[in-house]
Amino acid sequence: MTRLNTDNLGRLAPAVAVPAYDRGAVSAGIVHFGVGGFHRAHQAMYLDDLMNRGQALDWGIVGVGVMPGDRRMQEALAAQDHLYTLVVKHPDGEVAPRVIGSIIDYRYALDDPEAVIETMADPAIRIVSLTVTEGGYNFHPVSGEFDLGNADVRHDLANLAAPRTTFGLITEALSRRRERGLAPFTVMSCDNIQGNGEVAHRMFTAFARAREAGLAAWIEAEVPFPNSMVDRITPVTMAADIEELATRFALEDAWPVVCEPFTQWVLEDRFAAGRPAFEDVGVQVVDDVEPFELMKLRLLNASHQALCYFGYLAGYRYAHEVCQDPLFVDFLLDYMAREATPTLAPLPGIDLDDYRHTLIQRFANPEIKDTLARLCAESSDRIPKWLLPVIREQLARGGEMHRAAAVVASWARYAEGRDEQGEPIEVVDRLGDELMAIAAHHHETPTAFIDNRELFGHLVDDERFRQAYLAALASLHEHGARATLKALATTRGGD
Numbered sequence: 001m002t003r004l005n006t007d008n009l010g011r012l013a014p015a016v017a018v019p020a021y022d023r024g025a026v027s028a029g030i031v032h033f034g035v036g037g038f039h040r041a042h043q044a045m046y047l048d049d050l051m052n053r054g055q056a057l058d059w060g061i062v063g064v065g066v067m068p069g070d071r072r073m074q075e076a077l078a079a080q081d082h083l084y085t086l087v088v089k090h091p092d093g094e095v096a097p098r099v100i101g102s103i104i105d106y107r108y109a110l111d112d113p114e115a116v117i118e119t120m121a122d123p124a125i126r127i128v129s130l131t132v133t134e135g136g137y138n139f140h141p142v143s144g145e146f147d148l149g150n151a152d153v154r155h156d157l158a159n160l161a162a163p164r165t166t167f168g169l170i171t172e173a174l175s176r177r178r179e180r181g182l183a184p185f186t187v188m189s190c191d192n193i194q195g196n197g198e199v200a201h202r203m204f205t206a207f208a209r210a211r212e213a214g215l216a217a218w219i220e221a222e223v224p225f226p227n228s229m230v231d232r233i234t235p236v237t238m239a240a241d242i243e244e245l246a247t248r249f250a251l252e253d254a255w256p257v258v259c260e261p262f263t264q265w266v267l268e269d270r271f272a273a274g275r276p277a278f279e280d281v282g283v284q285v286v287d288d289v290e291p292f293e294l295m296k297l298r299l300l301n302a303s304h305q306a307l308c309y310f311g312y313l314a315g316y317r318y319a320h321e322v323c324q325d326p327l328f329v330d331f332l333l334d335y336m337a338r339e340a341t342p343t344l345a346p347l348p349g350i351d352l353d354d355y356r357h358t359l360i361q362r363f364a365n366p367e368i369k370d371t372l373a374r375l376c377a378e379s380s381d382r383i384p385k386w387l388l389p390v391i392r393e394q395l396a397r398g399g400e401m402h403r404a405a406a407v408v409a410s411w412a413r414y415a416e417g418r419d420e421q422g423e424p425i426e427v428v429d430r431l432g433d434e435l436m437a438i439a440a441h442h443h444e445t446p447t448a449f450i451d452n453r454e455l456f457g458h459l460v461d462d463e464r465f466r467q468a469y470l471a472a473l474a475s476l477h478e479h480g481a482r483a484t485l486k487a488l489a490t491t492r493g494g495d
Contacts, residue, residue: 003252006081009099013249016085019101020052026104029059031120033066033166034131035073035106041086041234041259043129043190047102049281056276063106064116066166074108076254082106085245085256089367097249109169113162120173120185126273128170129188130200134381135430136166137193137203141384142457146206157210167207174223175215184223186271190230193385194297195290197227197268226268229293231300233260233362235370260368266292291345295352298340300359302386303332306403307363308375309410313419314481317372323364331485332360335403343393377428379411380435384455395462402491405465406472406484412449413476415439420480442477446470
């Protein structure tokens with residue numbers, strides 16, 4: 001057994017690819033907040049690709065964690081010289097492990113916020129990037145306004161030099177660069193939010209405005225926040241993944257990351273102080289990301305929500321199980337073709353029918369073992385951003401939306417906390433207790449869930465949506481998930 005670290009790279013099995021560059025020659029150019037599985041399977045991999053070509057050696061990544069669970073990642077990576085194994089799992093069972101070396105340091109911000117701030121204040125840092133999840137942007141799901149009442153935000157506004165949020169840390173670093181006459185860095189969001197750069201721009205300037213109007217104006221004028229679309233299915237690392245590396249490749253890695261072969265990154269070309277040559281390793285660098293991100297959010301991400309609650313209620317536990325069931329596949333394809341696709345603008349060079357069927361193939365990859373529990377988590381951050389826009393646009397145009405309404409009903413039924421076999425469901429959501437309390441009243445008040453205007457706005461007032469939702473919820477209670485999907489298959493525009 002060989003433990004993963006710099007000294008042991010030459011001792012790894014030949015089947016394990018290792019960095020082809022001298023990591024000692026890599027210097028920091030990027031600070032990244034949110035070093036989870038997705039970042040390590042995506043942005044960090046693209047930079048590793050460039051470094052293997054002899055490029056971007058001055059764009060090494062310094063990771064930063066601000067959440068309590070990030071300390072474990074910091075400790076795992078530090079013990080391995082910040083190396084980790086990316087394991088690509090193909091549908092035919094082929095496994096391709098590769099050691100990634102583009103992360104050169106990791107800081108747990110709550111231990112030493114000053115060190116994190118000064119790292120970003122260094123002019124060598126030209127990009128600060130984010131994968132902090134949909135909930136990490138601290139905005140109201142309906143109004144879109146920054147939540148100044150958040151306790152951590154209030155703390156940071158009162159403790160400018162010792163912040164504990166991304167907003168406080170990044171804004172303080174920008175403030176110091178401004179005071180020192182230095183150019184700003186670019187803030188690059190890589191999260192699954194429509195207009196992620198625009199959202200980050202609004203949230204960071206709102207925080208800065210609450211702190212100092214002049215600083216907010218400088219950020220508004222000088223700091224780019226490029227939009228991006230990112231895509232790669234990256235399930236939570238399981239104990240079995242660690243064991244497989246050990247048994248098949250004699251490699252000891254405390255926290256590898258598993259992913260599918262497919263990867264995509266569409267990035268707006270708007271940076272303050274340069275960027276790596278991402279286009280050399282397959283990134284689509286474009287002027288306008290929006291058509292690509294809408295395609296991905298409303299087809300891939302919303303389809304994940306369309307399959308996860310129905311699938312879990314029916315007794316499935318993995319995405320590939322659901323997407324090997326013809327009933328579910330037909331439902332997903334119908335949702336994508338008849339409800340989501342009509343809301344999308346034409347995309348030159350993209351065959352949307354091929355894209356939809358490719359998504360099913362990706363979801364059905366049995367080697368990924370993407371859990372439905374992961375897809376069902378944090379729904380209050382996901383459904384309003386990925387699925388509700390489809391419903392609203394289809395309502396406005398008089399199009400079909402009964403399948404999307406049924407997905408909302410399946411979420412409401414899931415939030416009741418028991419599946420159709422009577423087994424308890426662990427509802428993982430920042431609003432979990434509140435949602436479960438509301439769902440407990442479904443039988444006496446069937447609209448209780450969608451009466452929550454904090455999440456759904458005025459959708460409950462729309463008769464077409466309300467009736468489609470109520471019909472699906474009643475069917476889920478009376479007949480179950482499979483029978484509900486069969487009934488939806490025979491409903492063509494009769495919402």
